Amino acid sequence: MTMETWDVLDRRGEKVGTCGKGKVPEGCFHHVAHVWLRNKEGQFLLSKRAEGRHHAGLWETAGGSVLAGEEVEDGARREVKEELGIDVEGLVPFARFFREDQLVTVFVAYYTGQAVCLNERETVDTRLVSEGELRRLHARGEAMPFSYEEALFDWLSAEKD
Numbered sequence: 001m002t003m004e005t006w007d008v009l010d011r012r013g014e015k016v017g018t019c020g021k022g023k024v025p026e027g028c029f030h031h032v033a034h035v036w037l038r039n040k041e042g043q044f045l046l047s048k049r050a051e052g053r054h055h056a057g058l059w060e061t062a063g064g065s066v067l068a069g070e071e072v073e074d075g076a077r078r079e080v081k082e083e084l085g086i087d088v089e090g091l092v093p094f095a096r097f098f099r100e101d102q103l104v105t106v107f108v109a110y111y112t113g114q115a116v117c118l119n120e121r122e123t124v125d126t127r128l129v130s131e132g133e134l135r136r137l138h139a140r141g142e143a144m145p146f147s148y149e150e151a152l153f154d155w156l157s158a159e160k161d
Helices: 072-084 131-137 149-160
Strands: 005-009 013-018 028-036 046-050 062-066 091-101 102-110 121-127
Touching: 005 028, 028 072, 046 072, 046 131, 062 072, 062 121, 072 102, 072 121, 091 149, 102 149, 121 131
Parallel strands: 028 102
Antiparallel strands: 005 013, 028 046, 028 062, 046 121, 091 102
């Protein structure tokens, strides 16, 4: 198995080098993509993190680190394919922010209901949840906390108007 390599980014998001997984130099960042898949009923497709992973057993959206040389949209699509076995098109960027050693880009995409094929090293279950159900999962500590969740809900509400 080859070691994952990431592009190293500066504060402007410009590539300044590469590094191995988990070896981002101090003061630098690597790109991470989150993809919120949402169906026509407004439900979100969540996956449950596998045992042995950081935050095991919590519900989350698809996503992960973008590989060296990969555009963030391509990394987002690859992560959804790796974790859920589905192809996603029409990624709509929602937010971009720095967190620890990460430059996170958040996307929303339409989920057509295609069959999921889990990568059991990463995910062990999926479920569709409403906004209210997602809020309850967070309140009970059963879902990954995302600092931008309220802004995401506000943005999606504005999209409907």
